[in-house]
Amino acid sequence: MTAISLGMPAVPTKLAERRKSRKIQVGTVAVGGDAPVSVQSMTTTRTSDIGATLQQIAELTASGCQIVRVACPTQDDADALATIARKSQIPVIADIHFQPKYVFAAIDAGCAAVRVNPGNIKQFDDQVKEIARAAKDTGTPIRIGVNAGSLDKRLLQKYGKATPEALVESALWEASLFEEHDFRDIKISVKHNDPVVMVNAYRQLAAACDYPLHLGVTEAGPAFQGTIKSAVAFGALLSEGIGDTIRVSLSAPPVEEIKVGMQILESLNLKQRRLEIVSCPSCGRAQVDVYKLAEEVTAGLEGMEVPLRVAVMGCVVNGPGEAREADLGVASGNGKGQIFVKGEVIKTVPESKIVETLIEEALKIADQMEADGIPSGEPSVSVAG
Numbered sequence: 239m240t241a242i243s244l245g246m247p248a249v250p251t252k253l254a255e256r257r258k259s260r261k262i263q264v265g266t267v268a269v270g271g272d273a274p275v276s277v278q279s280m281t282t283t284r285t286s287d288i289g290a291t292l293q294q295i296a297e298l299t300a301s302g303c304q305i306v307r308v309a310c311p312t313q314d315d316a317d318a319l320a321t322i323a324r325k326s327q328i329p330v331i332a333d334i335h336f337q338p339k340y341v342f343a344a345i346d347a348g349c350a351a352v353r354v355n356p357g358n359i360k361q362f363d364d365q366v367k368e369i370a371r372a373a374k375d376t377g378t379p380i381r382i383g384v385n386a387g388s389l390d391k392r393l394l395q396k397y398g399k400a401t402p403e404a405l406v407e408s409a410l411w412e413a414s415l416f417e418e419h420d421f422r423d424i425k426i427s428v429k430h431n432d433p434v435v436m437v438n439a440y441r442q443l444a445a446a447c448d449y450p451l452h453l454g455v456t457e458a459g460p461a462f463q464g465t466i467k468s469a470v471a472f473g474a475l476l477s478e479g480i481g482d483t484i485r486v487s488l489s490a491p492p493v494e495e496i497k498v499g500m501q502i503l504e505s506l507n508l509k510q511r512r513l514e515i516v517s518c519p520s521c522g523r524a525q526v527d528v529y530k531l532a533e534e535v536t537a538g539l540e541g542m543e544v545p546l547r548v549a550v551m552g553c554v555v556n557g558p559g560e561a562r563e564a565d566l567g568v569a570s571g572n573g574k575g576q577i578f579v580k581g582e583v584i585k586t587v588p589e590s591k592i593v594e595t596l597i598e599e600a601l602k603i604a605d606q607m608e609a610d611g612i613p614s615g616e617p618s619v620s621v622a623g
């Protein structure tokens with residue numbers, strides 16, 4: 239039978255083509271060009287405490303972090319960089335404010351890149367030539383990290399406050415100083431705590447240069463607020479193809495930043511999804527405790543590596559439909575759960591057996607997916623209904 243088009247547009251798998259940016263190499267991770275959007279975070283330990291810093295980097299690596307930044311405010315921190323850079327499994331970027339000498343120390347230490355904040359480094363512009371030479375000799379990219387809270391005073395005077403134009407002018411001015419020395423191994427960030435200002439700044443920057451962009455809403459706040467601000471701002475930009483690497487800033491442990499960052503990328507199909515729980519919000523028709531069921535299934539399948547979609551639905555209104563669309567699902571009602579695998583009802587179990595049955599079946603499907611060589615992605619939990 240021939241399929242008849244009903245005139246509905248096909249749902250795009252991605253919202254936009256990526257902006258064409260220059261590709262740079264941050265250690266083993268490519269940023270920009272056709273490289274996937276990467277997720278990064280920053281350690282909260284004293285960098286001079288090498289053991290604690292490496293431990294936190296290991297936790298971040300295990301959670302999916304691809305690039306890590308470490309602060310370098312003192313000589314002791316600078317002295318620790320070489321060991322940290324050598325032992326870390328992911329590229330280490332040194333974050334330098336105030337003291338240009340630490341830029342050279344970080345390059346000498348073998349850091350994968352150096353972030354400089356021009357607004358915070360006195361006489362930075364006078365030292366660009368030497369920094370560019372040292373960075374070029376070692377193949378170390380530089381991130382020009384402009385931040386609303388530490389905007390160059392000259393631009394603060396010119397614009398009155400950290401407007402998008404001021405942030406962009408600051409970044410492009412610094413980039414131009416590097417360009418004078420034929421150094422273009424640069425990525426740029428223009429962070430602001432207001433997502434609207436931030437989005438406008440990155441849009442202007444994206445139009446004005448081809449450097450890869452590091453997205454960030456700075457000082458985004460505690461986990462809940464920071465997650466929403468980052469998701470809204472990154473979502474707006476990434477859905478326009480803008481952004482090559484992201485850092486979610488939360489007043490929360492850095493591993494939480496990685497979870498949020500990965501979820502944002504997965505939601506936009508910029509990263510392969512792993513486990514996805516499609517669970518309804520519940521309503522007056524629910525015949526089971528959907529929240530509890532979704533939580534128990536999520537906990538039971540934590541750490542699953544394959545892109546498995548599991549539907550947990552509270553009643554028969556949307557339940558069978560969603561359960562059929564998923565790899566595995568349950569539609570609940572009358573104290574029972576109809577278990578679906580790949581669209582077929584395979585059994586009906588009492589409510590008390592729903593969770594264990596779903597987990598059992600999920601593990602079987604995951605084994606099969608792994609045997610079939612289906613690529614693993616990253617964890618994801620979404621709530622639908």
Ligand code: SF4
Nearest residue numbers: 518521524552553555
């Ligand atoms: S599937 Fe829809 S209708 Fe049924 S309980 Fe969940 S939210 Fe309510």
